Every structure is written in structure tokens, then in C-alpha cells.
Amino acid sequence: MKHALAGIEAVTFRLPTGEYLPAHFHVTEVGLVSKHFIDCGGVERRETVVNFQLWEAGDYDHRLAPQKFLHILNLSEKILGSEDLDIEVEYQQATIGKFGLTREGNDFVLTPKQTACLAQDACGVPAAQQFALPQLQVAACTPGGGCC
Template identity: 30%
Template sequence: MNTQEFLNVLQENRHKSLLFEYQPGNLVKANYHITEVKNITVDSVDCGTGTDFWKETVVQLWESPSEIGKTEFMSASKALGILNKVDRIKPMVKDAELKLEYGNDGFHTAQLYVSGYSASDEALKFTLSVHRTDCKAKETCGVPETTEENNLKTTLTSCAPGSGCC
């Protein structure tokens, strides 16, 4: 989901409680705050010497320890207000991929992708997920396209020292 799509969904559901499911059945607690919005530029070189460039928007969620036990979630309207204020100060790239950065005592901090959302009469829930790392230079490194189960074995043998891959 890109930044503009996220903003549009918030606008369409502005009077609903805003929930984030970071793992199946696990929600970011109601005491969360939006603590930072990052405009990220990635300028990269992969292991096959291929270059890439893209932008991302990262919205950081943090659970306030002083509000443990809070039961009322932030509204989509409040989140939209925060993001619009940020956009006036540091404009967000609207077609950039959106990620939510989150972690707690039982879940390592990670940048999570929006894999879907659902809306009921009362709440808007975004489902978050991780993407696995991958070799972008499979052809250059001699890593054949295989099933996910065999990818690890193939990568370990194909990206060995002296194979042409990092």
C-alpha cells in the first residue's frame, strides 16, 4: 500500500477507531502514539552490482507506558490530522510504499507492510506483515528460481565465496 492509498482509507473511515494487527490475533495496544513519520530514500547496490532507488514513508507506532490499560483506540481522524500536519512540514511522497514501524517487549522492532485492511461499523483495522529478504541478483549469482523451500539450500551453495556473488 502506498502513502496516498493509506491516507485515502483513513479519510473514508475517519470516524472509526484505528487498529493495527502486527501478527495474527495481536493488535498494537490502544495506548499507541504516532511518534515519528520518516521520508526514507533508499539508494542501493545489490550483491550482483545492480543499483536501485526508491522512496518509502515509515510511520512509527509506540505504546506509551504511562497509558497502559487504555481501552479507547486513536481514531482514524486523529491519525489523519497528525499525518496531514507532518505533510505540511515535510511533504510525504504520496506514491511511496508505506511501512509501519513497531515493536514491543514480545515482538522485535520491525518495519511492517500493510497487507490488507478491513472496516466494521466501529473500527478500521490494518493487517501488517513482514517481507522476507531475497537475493535481487539471482541471475548474476547463479541462483536458479526454485520453490521457497529450496531457496535457502540453493542460496547457501550458489552464493559461496568465489561464485561471483558477494
């Protein structure tokens, strides 16, 4: 991400809908998040990501310059280390949204994240009953229908 900040004039984040975050957003946190868990198949797992928290307030004159963002990232190196980790972004919407991050041109693009069963072979859900999230939103579940 640091190399991407070197060649741009403004830091812009775009939501999956195509909308841009307001130009007066803040980076309120840069952190290292570790998750140690057991999946539904009983397998112990660990995940570690770099986490940015983006926030907007009523200070409409605020603008995060690429040099300032780079300075924040440099300060966070003592926590993040030098490992190349995935980046996760939190952004306040109706609730805190969690996104992946990619880059398109000069924009940083927040990408949707989805839940998934990590032990599909062990959790007992037949493949015919596994739906992608968009399908679940439109599927009609009825008692005894097997989907709820």
C-alpha cells in the same frame, strides 16, 4: 490511507499473527525513508517509502483517534509530498519489526516483509538452493550440504 481514516471510529492495527496492537499505541514518527544501494549484481537502485513508527507505553488511557492520526498525516505532507508511495511500518517487538501495510475492513493490517535477491540471474545462487524464509527456518544445514 487518509481516506480510510474518514469512515472509522477507532484506529486499529493488527499484526500478521492476528493479534491487535494495544489500543494505547502511539504513532511516534511519520517519515520519508530513501534507500540508495547497489544489489549483489552491481545494479544501482533507489527505494523510497513512507514510514510510520508505532510504539506503546504505559499510558493506558491514550487512544489515537482517527481525526488525530489524520492531523499527524496532514502535518507530515510537507515532508512526504503528494507522491503515492508504499507504506512501511516499524513496531517494537523483541527488536524493531518492519512490516508492510494493508487494510481489511476497518483494520490496518501489518504484513510480513521478506528479504530477496534482486539479481538472481547475476548472484550465482542456483534456483534449487533458493528457499523461502519459512523453509529456511526448518531446513537442516550440514557442512557440505550447499545450503549454508
